[in-house]
Amino acid sequence: MRRPVERETIRVGVIGAGFGASVHVPALRRVPGVTVAAICGAHAGRIRDVAAELEIPASFSDYRELFESGAIDAVTIATPPHLHHPVALAACEAGLHVLCEKPMARSVAEARDMLRMAREAGVCHAVAHQMRHDPARHRLKELLDDGFIGRLHSVSVMVYRSALADPTRRTSGWLTDAASAGGVLSAIGSHYIDALRWWFGDIHWVAGAVSTAIPERAISGREGLLPVDADDNTAFVVRFSNGALGSVHISYTSAVDIGEEIIATGSDGVLIIQDNGRLFGARRGERIQNLLPAYVPGSGDRSGPARHIRAFSILVGEWILAMRTGAEASPSFDDGAKVQEVLDAVSRSQQLSRWIDLSGNKWPV
Template identity: 50%
Template sequence: MADKPLRVGVIGTGVGAAVHIPGLRQIPEVEVVAIGASRIEHARQAALLHQVPHFFDDYRRMFREANLHAVTIATPPEFHHPIAIAAAEAGLHILCEKPMARNAAEARDMHRLARDANVQHAVDYKTRFLPSRQVCKRLIDQGYLGELQSVSLTVFRQSWRDRLRHSTSSLDAGERAGGVLGALGSDYIDTLRWWFGEIHAVAGALPRTIRGSECFSLILQFASGALATIHVSAVAPMDVGDEIVAVGTDALLAVQADGRVFGMRRDEQVLSEIELPDVWGDLPNFADRRVRPFVLLAREWVRGILEGKSAVPSFEDGMKVQEVLDSVQRSQELQRWIDTSGKKWPV
């Protein structure tokens, strides 16, 4: 396979066409040869626009006829499970959009079958590859914070309804179908788990309003005992962005909405800006800011396919995040903390 292009099919004409296709074309080892959608006219239009040779309205037919090595799944979340299962059964490597599934049961099933099929599997937690997240990961792993004490993450985003109304939305149908908890919460939960380790307990709340799916608050307790709070509001009249503040016994790290990172050691008492790594290299700028971090993630996925090793977030990571997402819903229903450690009972 190393001597010929990796033939990839893309399923979904929202994020799939806007992010996956231009991103995959930045990887020399990859050739995008097919695109699929639920409606043949959408698939045909996307194929013509992006010069993809084959288009389908049936992913099973795509898997049979397009001679693929791998597939990316960028459909609404309710279709992730059946497509991923069919792809694993066909021996195809899989990159799936987030949220990985509708629930933890589906995510576990996807992980088990992809693992048993011995295919490379990944979830598109592309924010891991942002310069701000990368530099924080490096500093945390080096012990900059000391022992973690607390994390606060706040997000204020414009409502997707308002974005659609003002024709500025980049939110696709799949992201809307997953809700804000799935679309945004999955990314933030993955980041905190990646930085600080396994999450052993969850308490969450969703507003009891008609627009409750656009807001949520939750508390996470890591295996270390440290706490994190996440509050997301997607009903703001404009994007204010997100801010993450992590406090440890030795220092503080703050990620601001504009992507800048600041740090302060306890013995310094001065907040200093931290230089960000140049993760983009020679990648061009894209109108859609999601493309460049997607390229970095997809490169790792492709490296895993070709070399058998990869630092890409896997289906196991997606499964762990989905367990936390499910626990937020259960916490809301039962009005109590939910154990996710697996020590009291399987999650």
């Protein structure tokens, strides 16, 4: 076990003026015994304005200066994904506890390097798969652990969103750049892969593909429609360690925003999550019924930033508790690296036109 953090108030720095400012900061402020001591962004003028607006005492435009300042004990990283690896390594070298946004890295090699460094530095590490704390997903986990569906036979994830359907709607540059870990597979698929692993265990085989349905888009800060190479659609199949199958189909160019549906069926029952956090299910021989109470605290936060802030605050609370007790946080960098293995495997499967073995039975992964 690590040495527990004994400081009465843990000082956290946030790196990122976008999602970091809009979600990380308010979520951190919901957690007792935590103060947001600093915020860091690429543009000095803008980050000073953000700090003033959010009443954060210090601002930095260079994360290395923040880490050397002695102003923080821990850091959350909400930069574009291609910066996660260097920022996380620098934080570990500075002895700071780290919570990194998803996708954890651009490749499994980077993710494993981050995990190795965090372990060697003895810091508390976590990945921001906060959707584990969405009420419906959390309740589904409880029901699975109670044996509601018995032995898993099959699970499917279907997501149809219209967020990227309009090519003239300006999009963040990294999201459309494959080299920056942009694309629907990494940005959205990573959450579903983490959920599937959390619910059903390790994934041993993967086959899939990605596509770019809209090859030109308006990019924030640039003029006209520009070529993009990151995927906006993906579909893949997984086989879990117990032999059960799972399928994931994500489209962010749907003409109509239909939402998500997750169906898990097993030897004894079925569980269904539908859009806006609704959960249904039935045991063998029973009728489908609503499995969430009429009122779940926080369940009204079912969309937009409020949904993420609520879930992220619970995740941060567990990360802080792990710091104070010396325990391991969850989801950890180890979980993030396992998710990255699956992300990389989808791309390799498309390149090689075959299943990718992640079991480690034939060769280390």
